[in-house]
Amino acid sequence: xxxxxxxxKIKDAFEVFDHEANNTVDxxxxxxxxxxxxCCPSEGELHDLIAEVEEEEPTGYIRFEKFLPVMTExxxxxxxxxxxxxxxxxAFEVLDPSKRGFLTKEELIKYMTEEGEPFSQEEMEEMLSxxxxxxxxxxxxxxxxxxxxxxxx
Amino acid sequence: MSRRGALRLPPGPGSPGSQARFxxxxxxxxxxxxxxxxxxxxxxxxxxxxxxxWRIFQSIEYAGQQDQVKLHDFFSxxxxxxxxxSNHERDFLNRVFTEExxxxxxxxxxxxxxxxxxxPDNYTGPRLSxxxxxxxxxxxxxxxxxxxxxxARYVLNLLHETRxxxxxxxxxxxxxxxxxxxxxxCGDLHGQLDDLIFIFYKNGLPSPExxxxxxxxxxxRGKDSVEILMVLFAFMLVYPKEFHLNRxxxxxxxxNLRYGFTKEVMHKYKTHGKKILKTxxxxxxxxxxxxxxxxxxLILHGxxxxxxDLELLAKLDRHKIVSTLRRKTRKENGKQATKxxxxxxxxxGRPTPWFLPQTxxxxxxxxxxxxxxxxxxxxxSSIPCSCxxxxxxxxxxxxxxxxxxxxxxxxxxxxxxxxxxxxxxxxTPEADSEAEExxxxxxxxxxxxxxxxxxxxxxxxxxxxxxxxxxxxxFGPNVTEQLLQKYNLQFLIRSHECKPEGYEFCHxxxxxxxxxxxxYYEVGSNRGAYVKLGPALTPYIVQYQANEATHTLxxxxxxxxxxxxxxxxxxxxxxxHSSDLLGEFKKHDADKTGFITLSDWAEAxxxxxxxxxxxxxxxxxxxxxxxxxxxxYRSWLEDLAKEQLSHENIQSSLLETLYQNRSNLxxxxxxIDSDHSGFISLDEFRQTWKLFSSHMNVDITDDxxxxxxxxxxxxxxxxxxxxxxxxxxxxxxxxxxEGEASDCRQATSTTxxxxxxxxxx
Numbered sequence: 001x002x003x004x005x006x007x008x009k010i011k012d013a014f015e016v017f018d019h020e021a022n023n024t025v026d027x028x029x030x031x032x033x034x035x036x037x038x039c040c041p042s043e044g045e046l047h048d049l050i051a052e053v054e055e056e057e058p059t060g061y062i063r064f065e066k067f068l069p070v071m072t073e074x075x076x077x078x079x080x081x082x083x084x085x086x087x088x089x090x091a092f093e094v095l096d097p098s099k100r101g102f103l104t105k106e107e108l109i110k111y112m113t114e115e116g117e118p119f120s121q122e123e124m125e126e127m128l129s130x131x132x133x134x135x136x137x138x139x140x141x142x143x144x145x146x147x148x149x150x151x152x153x
Numbered sequence: 154m155s156r157r158g159a160l161r162l163p164p165g166p167g168s169p170g171s172q173a174r175f176x177x178x179x180x181x182x183x184x185x186x187x188x189x190x191x192x193x194x195x196x197x198x199x200x201x202x203x204x205x206x207w208r209i210f211q212s213i214e215y216a217g218q219q220d221q222v223k224l225h226d227f228f229s230x231x232x233x234x235x236x237x238x239s240n241h242e243r244d245f246l247n248r249v250f251t252e253e254x255x256x257x258x259x260x261x262x263x264x265x266x267x268x269x270x271x272x273p274d275n276y277t278g279p280r281l282s283x284x285x286x287x288x289x290x291x292x293x294x295x296x297x298x299x300x301x302x303x304x305a306r307y308v309l310n311l312l313h314e315t316r317x318x319x320x321x322x323x324x325x326x327x328x329x330x331x332x333x334x335x336x337x338x339c340g341d342l343h344g345q346l347d348d349l350i351f352i353f354y355k356n357g358l359p360s361p362e363x364x365x366x367x368x369x370x371x372x373x374r375g376k377d378s379v380e381i382l383m384v385l386f387a388f389m390l391v392y393p394k395e396f397h398l399n400r401x402x403x404x405x406x407x408x409n410l411r412y413g414f415t416k417e418v419m420h421k422y423k424t425h426g427k428k429i430l431k432t433x434x435x436x437x438x439x440x441x442x443x444x445x446x447x448x449x450x451l452i453l454h455g456x457x458x459x460x461x462d463l464e465l466l467a468k469l470d471r472h473k474i475v476s477t478l479r480r481k482t483r484k485e486n487g488k489q490a491t492k493x494x495x496x497x498x499x500x501x502g503r504p505t506p507w508f509l510p511q512t513x514x515x516x517x518x519x520x521x522x523x524x525x526x527x528x529x530x531x532x533x534s535s536i537p538c539s540c541x542x543x544x545x546x547x548x549x550x551x552x553x554x555x556x557x558x559x560x561x562x563x564x565x566x567x568x569x570x571x572x573x574x575x576x577x578x579x580x581t582p583e584a585d586s587e588a589e590e591x592x593x594x595x596x597x598x599x600x601x602x603x604x605x606x607x608x609x610x611x612x613x614x615x616x617x618x619x620x621x622x623x624x625x626x627x628f629g630p631n632v633t634e635q636l637l638q639k640y641n642l643q644f645l646i647r648s649h650e651c652k653p654e655g656y657e658f659c660h661x662x663x664x665x666x667x668x669x670x671x672x673y674y675e676v677g678s679n680r681g682a683y684v685k686l687g688p689a690l691t692p693y694i695v696q697y698q699a700n701e702a703t704h705t706l707x708x709x710x711x712x713x714x715x716x717x718x719x720x721x722x723x724x725x726x727x728x729x730h731s732s733d734l735l736g737e738f739k740k741h742d743a744d745k746t747g748f749i750t751l752s753d754w755a756e757a758x759x760x761x762x763x764x765x766x767x768x769x770x771x772x773x774x775x776x777x778x779x780x781x782x783x784x785x786y787r788s789w790l791e792d793l794a795k796e797q798l799s800h801e802n803i804q805s806s807l808l809e810t811l812y813q814n815r816s817n818l819x820x821x822x823x824x825i826d827s828d829h830s831g832f833i834s835l836d837e838f839r840q841t842w843k844l845f846s847s848h849m850n851v852d853i854t855d856d857x858x859x860x861x862x863x864x865x866x867x868x869x870x871x872x873x874x875x876x877x878x879x880x881x882x883x884x885x886x887x888x889x890x891e892g893e894a895s896d897c898r899q900a901t902s903t904t905x906x907x908x909x910x911x912x913x914x
Contacts, residue, residue, distance in 0.1 A: 005752060008752060008755070008769060009769050012755075012767040012768065012769040012770050013201070013767065013769075013770060015767055016201065016204045016205055016208060016767045016770060017204065019612070020611055020612045020613055022612075022613055031193070031197060032197040032200045032201055033201075034197075035193065035194040035197030035198065036197055036198050036200075036201035036770070039194075040190055040191065040194045041190070042186060042189075042190045043189075043190075043193070082191075082194065083187060083190065083191045087187070088187070088188065088191055090184075091183075091184040091185075091187045091188050092184070092188065094180050094181055094183075094184035095181055095184050095185065095188075111181070111184075111185045111188075112185065112188070112189060115181060115182050115185035115186070116182055116183070116184075116185035116186030116187075116188070116189050117186055117189050117190070118189075119189060123192075123193075123196070126196070127192060148195060
């Protein structure tokens with residue numbers, strides 16, 4: 001029963017990007033679809049997932065028939081769980097060892113574009129526009145997280 | 154859209170900055186990765202919301218367009234099948250459903266007569282004198298920017314001159330980048346003057362060095378359609394060689410009835426609006442159908458089909474295509490069917506009406522594309538000296554073009570244009586009685602024009618009927634390719650569809666959609682764009698968004714704002730279908746618990762609304778209160794109603810139905826109100842509703858309609874002001890005045906299976 005519920009959810013999310021109503025979506029939208037279904041994979045994990053649902057000879061499109069079983073499995077196994085608020089907070093604190101309660105704009109840029117799975121310039125700019133307090137030119141991460149979490153629900 | 158970042162390891166010992174980095178443990182790396190992962194998910198969810206919002210707007214828009222077509226089907230159906238039960242009804246029907254004869258030239262002169270209109274001394278708006286000079290056109294833009302209004306006399310004068318100019322133009326305009334080095338192509342403007350002003354500001358005013366092509370849909374929806382037309386026509390007269398216009402599907406008086414342009418004109422020009430509209434009806438028909446740049450780039454409004462024939466399009470009389478929504482019919486009689494001059498229909502009897510879905514398969518070889526249909530016997534608007542004596546078809550066409558040509562000659566000579574009846578014909582031996590009718594487009598000609606004004610590209614190969622819009626087709630990459638090859642073209646530029654970025658390439662960059670109305674659905678919904686072509690014909694795109702506020706909003710805020718607007722529309726629609734929804738919910742609640750699962754909710758809503766929306770994705774925004782995956786549906790419906798209505802007692806299926814069909818009703822009213830007075834009589838309202846409800850299968854008694862009509866006629870003069878009537882149903886902000894609250898309730902209550910008489914007014 002749960003599987004069929006998941007099927008409908010997956011179908012709905014898929015259809016949002018199925019512009020031609022022919023059960024295919026552009027491969028570049030798969031990440032958005034997967035994440036909107038409640039998963040939080042890393043870029044690397046996303047790559048692997050895409051490799052699973054791609055055609056033998058990649059066409060740039062993903063077919064629903066291939067996507068559905070793989071995605072159902074992911075949901076059933078509760079893979080790529082979202083990150084709880086406190087884990088996120090601790091991550092920011094790691095980057096702020098002196099416990100100031102904030103990161104400067106430069107620090108944020110440095111970490112986000114040079115560490116981990118770096119942001120593109122567009123991603124960085126977008127995050128800055130909402131995160132940075134223009135007066136102090138820094139991100140008070142606790143407030144930031146609180147704001148984003150409210151938004152999300 | 155997900156962005157793939159490569160996994161990077163921390164830099165090695167020799168790289169710059171590594172000193173500092175060595176001291177940062179791997180924990181920082183992991184922390185950063187975690188934050189990025191979380192952030193990307195957040196962005197993805199925003200993206201999803203943005204896409205869903207887009208879908209809402211589009212599906213509501215297209216459903217509206219479908220409705221429009223259904224409305225016309227409805228009229229045609231009634232014309233053929235409805236037996237009026239009284240002379241009264243017969244007259245009414247005749248008046249509504251018989252298309253007025255398209256005004257002959259003598260009448261047109263009367264309509265566009267502007268000389269008799271006096272401009273008062275205290276008029277401070279812009280003044281025009283002809284021939285127009287470039288300064289006048291620029292001054293006009295400036296005047297409109299300062300919110301001035303052009304006097305009706307100048308409007309009509311300008312339209313008169315515009316028509317004279319347009320009549321001389323061919324159906325397909327040819328532009329060369331030899332003369333003006335660059336050509337700027339703009340898409341839909343839809344009455345948004347701010348965008349036009351912005352384009353001129355950013356790209357420069359039209360000039361001999363700066364050619365412009367405006368690709369249709371100048372009017373409707375936005376609030377400054379009149380001003381846009383004035384500016385475009387003025388520049389066209391000033392720079393006839395460099396400034397070009399294509400007709401769009403909204404340059405059509407029938408479409409304007411629904412989408413706001415008619416309303417705008419009547420509102421801005423109370424005395425002369427009707428004249429202006431009539432003149433415009435004519436001007437629209439004279440707009441060219443397409444533009445060709447350097448014989449290589451084809452610009453047209455909608456798209457193409459697998460049957461698109463540029464030669465036929467170049468030769469037909471575009472003036473005959475009055476509206477792409479309704480093929481002109483003569484005054485109703487049975488002879489019409491047999492006189493169908495269509496290309497041979499597929500089956501016996503009448504050809505399938507264009508508005509019914511039909512799948513077309515692509516012919517096997519490209520050579521067949523041009524060979525369909527009757528041989529075109531060199532039709533042009535000049536008088537043929539001899540016609541084949543055998544084939545009837547070319548002869549009929551020849552006769553018609555003869556008539557046209559005779560009329561034109563007469564007009565130029567200043568002679569009164571006489572009706573075509575009984576005119577001695579120059580060359581054909583067989584003069585049947587059919588010769589007397591006024592000229593009409595053939596089925597094929599009409600379809601060719603509909604296709605180029607209404608079609609949309611799709612990613613799959615093939616060509617199928619565009620059922621979403623109700624006209625034209627969806628054309629695939631192979632159709633594009635065949636057309637480009639057949640006519641030796643490089644690519645197509647079209648408009649017709651709103652795109653988030655203002656433009657979009659498809660079919661391997663062989664088709665470019667350009668859309669110039671920014672913030673079309675709502676502030677922040679999309680950018681506008683225009684494209685520039687130089688001699689190399691490489692498209693160079695410029696985007697913009699004509700609203701300062703949007704720049705300062707974050708993506709999140711922009712999306713929320715547009716989303717709110719979309720959801721509001723959606724909630725209105727949901728409310729309008731309350732009874733149907735309740736019925737559907739009950740089906741899922743066999744045990745009568747009052748609860749249904751959220752999954753059932755999604756199914757039920759889709760089956761009632763049929764908008765093809767991702768309801769499960771939208772659910773969190775539409776269903777606030779739900780415990781453990783179930784929903785108490787009655788209170789959800791009540792909450793919906795509370796939002797929509799200002800006081801709780803107006804709950805009736807009649808109101809709902811009216812609200813649901815609001816835009817259809819408005820259109821019908823405008824058609825009935827043929828003198829554009831803004832009033833229809835109570836009786837007309839009754840008749841309309843009766844017809845409408847019989848078609849829509851709504852069970853409402855005559856008495857209820859009467860009562861409703863009377864209760865709406867607030868000033869009791871026997872007339873209903875259309876606008877007030879519709880305002881009364883714009884329920885979100887309206888509140889029923891205290892004194893009439895009880896009347897409203899009584900007049901509209903149908904729950905007791907009958908109607909109670911309204912109390913004393």
